[in-house]
Amino acid sequence: MNAERVHVNLGARSYDVVIGQGLMAQAGALVAPLLARPRVSVLTETRVGAAHLDALATGLAAKGVAMQAHALSPGEATKGWDGLREAVEWLLDMQVERGDVVVALGGGVIGDLVGFASAILRRGVRFVQVPTSLLAQVDSSVGGKTGINTRHGKNLVGAFHQPSLVLADIDLLDTLPERDFLAGYGEVVKYGLLGDAGFFDWLEANGPALARGDTALRQRAVRRSVEMKAGIVARDETEAGERALLNLGHTFCHALEAATGYSGRLLHGEGVAIGCALAFDLSARMGLCAQETPSRVRAHLRAMGMAAELRDIPGELPGADALIALMAQDKKVQDGRLRFILA
Incomplete structure (x- = not known):
């Protein structure tokens, strides 16, 4: 399939999400028009860097764009004060100027962290998202939400800072472990539950083939997910109203992530899938x-080999009161009252 573009219409902050195969090889041609000088500073994490930095460097060099790169430690624990400090200090060491472009090469953790570092560096420099996970391609790389976690909870410190470009290379999904791919699929299912019944029907019919590696199906799923998010973000950039719908399942998810210590017991997309079912x-x-809808949601998750219940999370969980207390840090809380996104 040819590459496709989804436009995120935000006036002066508008940008395109380019979706297709072989985009790493085209990175120089796609990024060069943004550059005041022919160089970019890339922040990634060690595993992603080992897999993809050389290909990105080659694609950039094809159009004369130089690259300097730094790899952070992998995992959710990096998305905190220490990881932010490391990223910002490296960018300053590299003498990144306000007119330069920073590249976030990685999944949701890297995208959120590097986006926030770009937002605060010299009071704002431009950045490009190159999402390497399904979760990042369909969700976190689009919309400008950036930030870090603190001991109080997830994504509580951050900024809205839109990327200048998103390159969603479908080929990169082939390198994902099955568990990581399916975790990202939890966000895809979310879009099918956000009022697009036809998309959910399509996922029920095509999800297994998509998971097995059908590139055309993967590109279609990414494109439709991005189209839905782009439309909502264009109407409500800063989550004053409609954009809160994108948090379907996330009130439960964030509490479960906190309860499991942001560990490998529960990946974010797995929490989203369970949260949507709840x-x-x-x-x-x-x-x-309809009373049968929760069963239908869970049946599809199980058909995909995904977690669908609280009991699918390894280890013990705190009781209901403790989970509700963890929800109190949710960003949707108003006047001390929990707010849920429901059907």
Whole structure:
């Protein structure tokens, strides 16, 4: 399939999400028009860097763009004060100027962290997202949410800072471990549950083939997910209203991530999938959706080999009161009251 573009319409902050195969080889041609001088500073993490930095360097060099790179430690623990400090200090060491472009090469952790570093460096430098995970391609790389975690919870310190370009290379998904790919699929399912019944029907029919590696299906799933997010972000950039819908499943998810110590027990996308199922449980109890809908959601998750229940999370979880207390740090809380995104 040819590369496709989804435009995120935000006036002066508008940008394109380019989706397709072989984009790493075209990186120089795609990024060069943004540059005041022919160089970029790339922040990644060690595993992603080992797999993809050489290809990115080759693609940039094809159009005369030089690259300097630094690899952070992998994992959610990097997305904190220490990781932010390391990223900012390296960018300053590299004498990155306000007119330069920073590149975030990695999954959601790197995209969020590097985006925030770019937002605060010299009061704002431009950055390009090159998402390497399914989760980042369909969700976190689009929309300008950047930030870090603190001991109080997830994504509580950050800024809205839109990228100048997103390059979603479908070929990079081939390098993902199965668990990481399926975790990202949890965010894809979320879009199918956000009012696009036809997309959810399509996922039920095509999800297994997509997971097995069908590139055309993967590109279609990424494109449709990005189209949905881009439309919502264009109407509500700073989450004053409609954009909160994108948090379907996330109130439960963030509490579960905190309860498991942001560890390998529960990946973010796995938490989103379980959180969506729980949100539809609550919706059904309140009469907001058909009683069979939660079972349908879980049936699809199980057909994909994904976690669908609290009991699918390894190890013990705290009780209901403790989980509700963890939800109190959710960004949607108003006047001390929890707010859930439901059907």
